[in-house]
Amino acid sequence: MxxxxxxxxxxxxxxxxxxxxxxxxxxxxxxxxxxxxxxxxxxxxxxxxxxxxxxxxxxxxxxxxxxxxxxxxxxxxxxxxxxxxxxxxxxxxxxxxxxxxxxxxxxxxxxxxxxxxxxxxxxxxxxxxxxxxxxxxxxxxxxxxxxxxxxxxxxxxxxxxxxxxxxxxxxxxxxxxxxxxxxxxxxxxxxxxxxxxxxxxxxxxxxxxxxxxxxxxxxxxxxxxxxxARRADASRVTAADLGWMRVAIDLSRQCPPSESAYSVGAVVVAADGTEIARGFSRESGDDKVHAEESALGKIDLADPRLRTATIYSTLEPCSVRASRPSPCAELIRSAGIGRVVLAWREPALFVADCQGVELLEQSGATVVETPTLAEEARAVNAHLV
The missing domain is CATH 3.40.430.10 (Dihydrofolate Reductase, subunit A)
Known part of the structure; x- marks a missing residue:
């Protein structure tokens, strides 16, 4: 065990x-x-x-x-x-x-x-x-x-x-x-x-x-x-990270079904472990809304906690959007969130080459993957992958 x-x-x-x-x-x-x-x-x-x-x-x-x-x-x-x-x-x-x-x-x-x-x-x-x-x-x-x-x-x-x-x-x-x-x-x-x-x-x-x-x-x-004050290793996956990713996976199960978009959950968490906001794809009946977009839309972007917060997403944040002015990777960067934890990379089904991780890292963010939970996150989208 x-x-x-x-x-x-x-x-x-x-x-x-x-x-x-x-x-x-x-x-x-x-x-x-x-x-x-x-x-x-x-x-x-x-x-x-x-x-x-x-x-x-x-x-x-x-x-x-x-x-x-x-x-x-x-x-x-x-x-x-x-x-x-x-x-x-x-x-x-x-x-x-x-x-x-x-x-x-x-x-x-x-x-x-x-x-x-x-x-x-x-x-x-x-x-x-x-x-x-x-x-x-x-x-x-x-x-x-x-x-x-x-x-x-x-x-x-x-x-x-x-x-x-x-x-x-x-x-x-x-x-x-x-x-x-x-x-x-x-x-x-x-x-x-x-x-x-x-x-x-x-x-x-x-x-x-x-x-x-x-x-x-x-x-x-x-x-x-x-x-x-803390200078922690932001690239290390902690027990708390796994716990919050499971919360995000549970959120992804709440997404209305779709044959043309992934079901994704996202949670924004302050450095002290306090949840700031959560969201999931197609929340509130909007077929175009993404999980990260939904969560960030509930936040006062002047909140100083965002500078040291982590956003957990079950899927790599998107790097291109046809339905919105800004992709989710850009929304995260604009919010000032410097740490992103994701469960799995976006496959080349709807987007040929998602560059969400690269865009975030170029902006100075630390991106961490949780491979132990990737299969659980993918299972929510088994009908697509």
């Missing part, structure tokens, strides 16, 4: 606020408030969209946070969507020394502590039934931490700090997005904690590998910068 693929690791979002000179706190004993009221509300909304929230033990000791979704309406909306009212609250600890009196342990929702194996017995003795404690090997391994969260059904993780934890995930190449709120003042203390300080390991996001700016939003007297 073919073994089941391991659960997909969570989408990792770093959320942080810093001063203009890059500090996330000052050296005073009181916590420095960097965010404005509007930004606190934004962060609460972000939390409500996640499955888990993670901080380091140092942040837990210094700030004693509850890590709650504060808005009651947002918690109710989570329950209405079938999610737990409270997030899974995760602490990364390099060693023991986590007081059982900290407010986190007595707030809502389950708690998980991830630590090097050597620290696990002491932490279990300190915390008892207040939290589950799991080892990550000899070191505090962020990749194994994500595997542990994936096994618990976490799909979207929010990392809130502190700086060392931010650097731990960033230097490991495990961060998908950064949302960085910049406060309009200087801390001016060299010893003050910084956002993502140097930890002796290189950051994948260096001057030669710049991050993609997803947006810059004024908020109160601050500005929130959003960056796509």
């Amino acid at each position: 073919t073994p089941e693929p391991p659960p997909t690791r969570p989408f990792v979002l770093i959320s942080a606020a810093m001063s203009v000179d890059g500090h996330i706190d000052d050296t005073s004993p009181e916590r420095l408030l960097l965010s404005c009221a509007e930004d606190f509300d934004r962060v609460d909304a972000l939390r409500a969209e996640c499955d888990a929230i993670l901080v380091g033990a140092g942040t837990l000791r210094a700030d004693d946070p509850r890590l709650e979704v504060r808005g009651a309406a947002r918690r109710e909306a989570r329950v209405a969507r079938g999610l737990p009212e409270h997030l899974l609250k995760v602490v990364l600890a390099g060693h023991g020394g986590l007081s059982a009196e900290l407010r986190l342990w007595h707030s809502g929702g389950p708690k998980l502590v991830l630590a090097p194996d050597a620290a696990v017995p002491g932490l279990r003795a300190e915390l008892g039934a207040l939290a589950e404690v799991v080892g990550t090997g000899v070191e505090l391994d962020p990749a194994r931490a994500l595997d542990a969260l994936a096994a618990r059904g976490v799909r979207r993780l929010m990392v809130e700090g502190g700086g060392a934890i931010q650097s731990l995930f960033l230097t490991a190449g495990l961060v998908d997005e950064i949302q960085l709120a910049v406060a309009p003042f200087f801390v001016g203390e060299a010893a003050a904690p910084r956002f993502a300080p140097a930890v002796g390991k290189p950051f994948p996001q260096d001057a030669a590998h710049r991050m993609t700016l997803l947006g810059a939003e004024p908020l109160g007297d601050m500005v929130v910068l959003r960056y796509a």
Whole structure:
């Protein structure tokens, strides 16, 4: 039997606020408030969209946070969507020394502590039934931490700090997005904690590998910068890719029958695994509409998520159209989608030499094929091929 693929690791979002000179706190004993009221509300909304929230033990000791979704309406909306009212609250600890009196342990929702194996017995003795404690090997391994969260059904993780934890995930190449709120003042203390300080390991996001700016939003007297941070191998087929391609194949089965056109399904998916739109050939009774065209027609093309999204299509996007001004390959390029996953190439039945893949690759897109699902996608069109 073919073994089941391991659960997909969570989408990792770093959320942080810093001063203009890059500090996330000052050296005073009181916590420095960097965010404005509007930004606190934004962060609460972000939390409500996640499955888990993670901080380091140092942040837990210094700030004693509850890590709650504060808005009651947002918690109710989570329950209405079938999610737990409270997030899974995760602490990364390099060693023991986590007081059982900290407010986190007595707030809502389950708690998980991830630590090097050597620290696990002491932490279990300190915390008892207040939290589950799991080892990550000899070191505090962020990749194994994500595997542990994936096994618990976490799909979207929010990392809130502190700086060392931010650097731990960033230097490991495990961060998908950064949302960085910049406060309009200087801390001016060299010893003050910084956002993502140097930890002796290189950051994948260096001057030669710049991050993609997803947006810059004024908020109160601050500005929130959003960056796509991960430098993943876009040409690798993942378990998530196969899952979304099966969704597209199911969509292709919904196509009205035709003797002169293929039945195709398409899905556009954001980098965090959120579905943006879907479509299928001849949807809504239009005999000429293609699957990719149908899906893209439902999208606001100003949506910044498209820059890092993937479109899944059961058939190679067309390179020529007689019935429309632009073929689907051009529509994908115009939407700014840089990754295309397809199940099979278009055979020379209606078009002698489809050049959809070539056109997309010439525009800079990464095109990936899923040969393990090609036969399943072709079977939908067995009467034609």
